[in-house]
Amino acid sequence: MLKLSTKGQYGVRAMFEVAKGYPDRPVSIKEIARRQEVSVAYLEQILSTLRRAGLISSVRGPGGGYLLTHGPAHISIAVILRELEGPVSIASCMDPEEGCHRVEGCVTHTLWRSLGEKIDAFLSTITLDDLLKDERLLMDAAEHDRIVTIKRAAAGQGG
Amino acid sequence: MLKLSTKGQYGVRAMFEVAKGYPDRPVSIKEIARRQEVSVAYLEQILSTLRRAGLISSVRGPGGGYLLTHGPAHISIAVILRELEGPVSIASCMDPEEGCHRVEGCVTHTLWRSLGEKIDAFLSTITLDDLLKDERLLMDAAEHDRIVTIKRAAAGQGG
DNA sequence: TAATACCCTACTAGATTTGTCAAGTATTTA
DNA sequence: TAAATACTTGACAAATCTAGTAGGGTATTA
Numbered sequence: 001m002l003k004l005s006t007k008g009q010y011g012v013r014a015m016f017e018v019a020k021g022y023p024d025r026p027v028s029i030k031e032i033a034r035r036q037e038v039s040v041a042y043l044e045q046i047l048s049t050l051r052r053a054g055l056i057s058s059v060r061g062p063g064g065g066y067l068l069t070h071g072p073a074h075i076s077i078a079v080i081l082r083e084l085e086g087p088v089s090i091a092s093c094m095d096p097e098e099g100c101h102r103v104e105g106c107v108t109h110t111l112w113r114s115l116g117e118k119i120d121a122f123l124s125t126i127t128l129d130d131l132l133k134d135e136r137l138l139m140d141a142a143e144h145d146r147i148v149t150i151k152r153a154a155a156g157q158g159g
Numbered sequence: 160m161l162k163l164s165t166k167g168q169y170g171v172r173a174m175f176e177v178a179k180g181y182p183d184r185p186v187s188i189k190e191i192a193r194r195q196e197v198s199v200a201y202l203e204q205i206l207s208t209l210r211r212a213g214l215i216s217s218v219r220g221p222g223g224g225y226l227l228t229h230g231p232a233h234i235s236i237a238v239i240l241r242e243l244e245g246p247v248s249i250a251s252c253m254d255p256e257e258g259c260h261r262v263e264g265c266v267t268h269t270l271w272r273s274l275g276e277k278i279d280a281f282l283s284t285i286t287l288d289d290l291l292k293d294e295r296l297l298m299d300a301a302e303h304d305r306i307v308t309i310k311r312a313a314a315g316q317g318g
Numbered sequence: 319t320a321a322t323a324c325c326c327t328a329c330t331a332g333a334t335t336t337g338t339c340a341a342g343t344a345t346t347t348a
Numbered sequence: 349t350a351a352a353t354a355c356t357t358g359a360c361a362a363a364t365c366t367a368g369t370a371g372g373g374t375a376t377t378a
Binding site for chain 2: 001002003004005008009012013016037077081082084085086087088089090091092102107108110111112114115116118119122123126131134135
């Protein structure tokens, strides 16, 4: 339950690759596709959405690619997912576009809203910068052959 | 994003109605259907699943219906949803049945796992008893015409 | 002008969701 | 025992969503 679509998942991973080029090296779709094992055509759709949302900008022509418009520490996972999949809406009646015709008398309404807010709050605290740091940790740990420490670090990452 | 299917939503609402009959008044599908505005046929499927899972038991014949097998304070929303929709698995590769073929080197893996654990923890703290109390609060507030207070109460309900 | 790389729309196979329908079985009450 | 109530099960199907593919563009650089 509560699955994220591949669009959202790939989107985060793509943004992570773009973040690696921050602040000035454009990262091409081809490079992202190779590193993250996702098709170029599918990534085009995803990155196009993120560009229109203003999270990244594009540079055309040879040597071109995508650039973060803000520092990695200022782009949260919540923002990326919201652009690709819309706002968190556990029950469809919570979606601002639809609305709920039986809010009063509906005992689950506040429950879903609380859960949604919790999820949103958590994803808002994690940024691309955290993912970059995590990767450094991961590589570090692999070198020293003590993977275990990462898990502890990751577990403590949300408040 | 992160929608719950209607099966899960209706399931929780149905369990809430069954909880109202606790400990000894069987609640019929027809009654649940009327109160929660869900079709009888669809509810049959849902309740059948919950019965096989051992969350409720059934009484046949006239005056029959469904009964909670444990007290409302001991049945969490997490348990209900898990039976109807499977475990929380933000990314499909987190599903115990599938497994992830690129765990190492995948920066998002620990992120999705952390989120999943947070969601599970939250839903495990909310029980049917909380929903029953919430309804009493709701009715109380409606009487006194100060709906606003509920929202505050509900917002503070999770840790 | 050739090569690179982004840009955009349309389309579709397959899975999932959200139910309905029909034909049972079990239990109680008159 | 017959009738009524109510749970039980499995098949089926329309609608929607997902997860892409395909194929044409346009902009920039060397």
